[in-house]
Amino acid sequence: MPNNNLDLIDRKILRALQANGKIVIGELAEKVGLSPSPCARRVRLLEQAGIVKGYTAIVDQKKVGLPISAFASIKLERQREEDLDRFAEAVARWPEVVDCYLMTGQRDYLMRIVSADLEAYERFLKDKLTRLDNVASIETSFALGQVKRSEALPIG
Structure with missing residues (x-):
């Protein structure tokens, strides 16, 4: 999946994942207008293509003693x-x-x-x-x- 071939649904998925990397597939599917199975397949394809590189928690650097x-x-x-x-x-x-x-x-x-x-x-x-x-x-x-x-x- 080349980066320039992202369709509207792929872009919606990416925006939703950027807003909440912990979103469950059912909720993500609802947000982007797909059923869960095709949504999960698209997420997997985005991951395999390296467009989604991973998931991480954003940590407050001051609260962990690194201000x-x-x-x-x-x-x-x-x-x-x-x-x-x-x-x-x-x-x-x-x-x-x-x-x-x-x-x-x-x-x-x-x-x-x-x-x-x-x-x-x-x-x-x-x-x-x-x-x-x-x-x-x-x-x-x-x-x-x-x-x-x-x-x-x-x-x-």
Whole structure:
């Protein structure tokens, strides 16, 4: 199922699943105008196609003791494929990094790191990020507040 072949029902299913990943098939089928069996089949096809990649709980980072969001812009000394791969492999192992993007422009990577406090961020910086070979510079900004956060895509 190519992504551009999503019909109106598929899009309704995706919007409903984004709003509530725990929705039961019967309720989902009712919302999208199908009977449960074809609805379940469509969900399974969306999962098999990799359009639905998984289901997760959204956890309040402050309530679990991780109130700090730091955004770090990283510039590498070299941008060869093996250097980019080595950096990505290291970052993938660090649970503090919740988002990381390869970027265009002045910096090579932008990442969001969560931590309990500034001391925890400093430990992350000193013990992990600055110890990577090929890191030329790191610029960090701290979020003062969150205006919007969403995992839901604007599926028309």
